[in-house]
Amino acid sequence: MRRTLALIALSLSLLLTACGGAPAAPAAPTAAATEAATAAADAPTAEPTAAAAEAPTAAAATEPFKVAIVMPSGITDLAWSQSMYDALKAIQTEMGGESAMTISYSENMFNVTDAAAAIRDYASSGNKLVIAHGTQYGTSLFEVAADFPETAFAWGTATDAGESAGLKNIFAYNAKAEEGGYINGVIAAMLSKSGTIGVIGPVEAGDAKTYIDGFTAGAMATNPAASVNKIYTGSFGDTAKAAEAASTEIAAGADVLTGSAQQVVGAIGIAKDKGIPWLGTQSDQSSLAPELVVATQVYDWDSTLKDMFAKINAGTYGGTAYNLTLANGGLKIAFNPGYTGVSPEIKAAAEAAIKGISDGTIKALP
Template sequence: MTLYFPRRKFVLYGSATFATSLLLKACKSSQTTTPTVSSSGEGFKIAIALPGMITDKAWNQSGYEGLNLAKQKLGAEIAYLEQVAQADQTEALIDFARKGYNVVFAHGGQFDAAIEQVAPQFPNTFFVGVNGNNKGENIASLRIDHLQGSYLCGIISAAITKSNKLAYIAGQEFPATQEELRGFNLGAKSVKPNIKITSTFLGDWNDVAKAKSATLALISSGTDVIYQWLDSASPAVLQAASDKGIYAFGNTKDQLDVAPKAVLTSAVKRLDIAIAYLAELAKQKQLKGQIYNIGLERKDILYLGKFGAAVTETVKQNIFKVQQEIVDKKIIFENCQEAGKDTRCVKKA
């Protein structure tokens, strides 16, 4: 049974009886951020706060699927809150902590400041920032190594482009997107050192009109391959690329089916498996206050999706070779400084 509560009523009525919950469901407010509680009665409680919609077929849906996979594997009680605006992040995390959730996932690096503020107040709740950069007594971060996946996509881009103009589009600029842009840059320039990469940060992960407009502007300037990381707005980029006869990459989910003529492949990030893994560690009381980095060595979590027709067999075989070299640590991405900034550079063993 799933119970629905308006967000401001969640703290007050989270343990209401079934009859009361039905009344609340019938009177549900019209606001878009609506927590959902699903119970299996096992005593271990997991929650997730999401910046977007669970139906975006991208980042937020993957987080939601991770919550449900954890419920399935661990028999946990779960709750989620979608479309959490930045101004509401602290309140959302406090709501979950006050209700006694053992582990609370905050699904995006934009939650870092809220986690730092809330976690010290609730030492019995473990907070996990997905794409975060925090660690502490009851704070962990789950990081997919976006640089490794985008490095492979950069190599593919360099093999495909005719204009030698590539672009990266993302919702916000923060460490995870900077890392992904860096990998795309390194991969492309490992093939064509003089290739040009333009980056655009829209300030919104879900604004379809803004994503389409930015894509068309890039195409008009000569860009013929685009790597995007958006949520609900990602299909707008992929479809615009298809309409204009250029190429693009899917992200998080395998998005080849969104625009088969345009998508070269997707940087698939199985956040559902990664989230369930950390939730299991939490239940076993083995979750530590550290940053958990997961790369291509976990082939069930980070990998390239189905390839589009434009990717030749020769390019595929080269990608498989490079991927294995990364796993075998023959290609290493080590910390370095470039133009006075901390970043990562390629080192070959």
């Protein structure tokens, strides 16, 4: 009995550390959806706003555009989930608030089964667009999408807009993380005095891997003698492990750090304590270490989302695979004015690399 309990405890811990995510709290999409419905009832006569005016249908002018999103981490993760949530909020404000667009969300849905239930609930509660913000939700999304042909679905990081399954109501989006990774690599190699750069990755997959590969390529192209040390924590959300990985990188000689996924807040905390410059990705991370975050590759979903909205309002519910790139403005390198160590040469090199990647003369992945 006791041994069994010990094993239960151990397997629980394994499960938790392996996923690195909280077991998702029971989804409450229905409650959120009800709220949204109330909001709609409260403001049935809302003035059509500029953005909503793009939508030609009468329905769009009188009832809000309902969007729901399922995310693997929190909306304040300073990374993947926040990048999308912030973009939705910005568009909502631009469109004229809740009367023009409602956002229902379920965060910390690391458990795919829970996420699938939430996706289905959102689809059946009248949302026009349901976003499954994670590659892992793909299978569930395709199943649900087949049952709701009048609802638009979107997912990413992905490039499959449903053609393979014969579905016409799926959008896919993909961030070419390697592009900004390359730029960050160039900056890191120029900032580093020791020639050793530390990378804290989650697992070797998805946009984390492409970011890190691009970063390595950029750093090596700038300083072929540099060594880029990588530690993968095996988790997206294990803040404590990311912190220890950062300490280890620093102890091993790294004087510039970068990393990916929501776990990096732990690593940024250590970088701040030790005064090590940090290069970020996904969401602007300068709020956490205003003096040490050099630059962040920001995922800007704004134009992707607006294009989806316009297509949906025009009656097309899917079929497009979007790419965020430096060239189309979906990826931006946001320099943090609080960090003072960026010389004009570094800025010029970064801009030259951005230009090179945009016009195709530089390949971000070797």
